[in-house]
């Protein structure tokens with residue numbers, strides 16, 4: 379038997395898990411001078427995960443695995459690489475790291491998989507390099523990387539304002555069960571916001587207080603009420619760019635979903651089930667009708683990015 383105490387130490391790894399999200403409500407105001415839109419949103423983190431593993435390397439590099447890994451850039455455009463570089467710049471660290479992304483969240487699907495990678499990479503590098511940044515500073519870097527990144531650090535349920543990066547935790551009781559209809563060809567977030575501008579030229583303000591009833595339903599753990607109140611101002615724009623989504627939405631509705639909505643900028647369709655079993659039934663209905671390239675089921679809310687293991691690799 380090998381004596382592990384004598385084995386050479388070849389590397390250390392830090393493993394971080396971050397969830398995807400669904401916007402239970404997304405209200406959008408008129409485009410600002412900086413190109414962003416003010417939003418009022420209610421995020422829920424769901425149990426579809428990105429697992430990011432940090433190991434030693436000379437430079438900062440990334441690789442990806444998972445069903446849609448070929449759609450993920452592995453250069454400096456990758457949000458995990460951008461996160462590592464931003465943390466290195468903030469802390470003056472000159473070390474390298476390799477980040478491997480096990481992608482469970484659909485790519486360009488409106489469920490923020492890239493943002494989850496960025497949040498996970500921030501935590502992974504912070505632990506790997508031992509920089510020990512306070513949570514607020516990680517949140518600041520996260521907001522610079524993208525509007526959705528802070529929420530994937532935080533997880534659970536939160537109200538987002540500003541660009542979606544100013545967060546307040548929201549109370550939520552119980553567990554919500556989702557079926558997701560996934561498309562292979564994603565939608566670009568800027569393109570969907572652009573289509574929103576085209577469809578709503580007269581929009582002059584953000585309806586920021588429209589989610590009182592939805593937040594009440596969450597506090598009460600009332601899934602039927604929540605289902606009826608799911609809302610997405612970007613849905614028409616996503617449907618305009620991907621008209622087949624109408625069928626996906628209607629198949630999920632016909633399967634008895636409590637509510638059906640396009641997730642964020644789409645094209646993933648999120649359908650709320652009455653139970654875990656019912657979410658499986660809705661997913662099966664979408665598969666049988668051929669209205670999604672693949673389906674997922676998940677529940678929420680779940681925690682944000684967190685270190686799940688840090689170990690010496692022999």
Ligand SMILES: C[C@@](CO)(OP(=O)(O)O)[C@H](O)COP(=O)(O)OP(=O)(O)OC[C@H]1O[C@@H](n2ccc(N)nc2=O)[C@H](O)[C@@H]1O
Pocket residue numbers: 401404413414415416417419487488489490491493523524525526527540541542567568571641642643644
């Ligand atoms: C629509 C939402 C809903 O949660 O999520 P996704 O569906 O992309 O996951 C978000 O607003 C997306 O957030 P995120 O994907 O992080 O956006 P960023 O990388 O910061 O911005 C990409 C581009 O989207 C547009 N954008 C983003 C956020 C916002 N509040 N207004 C915008 O107009 C801008 O054109 C921006 O240049």
Ligand SMILES: Nc1ncnc2c1ncn2[C@@H]1O[C@H](COP(=O)(O)OP(=O)(O)O)[C@@H](O)[C@H]1O
Pocket residue numbers: 449450451455456457458479484485486487488489490491492493495496564565567642643644
């Ligand atoms: N780590 C990453 N994972 C996925 N996509 C990434 C990543 N880094 C950059 N991208 C780019 O961001 C785009 C959208 O990312 P993603 O977060 O998956 O979707 P969405 O913004 O719709 O939630 C992708 O099409 C890809 O070009």
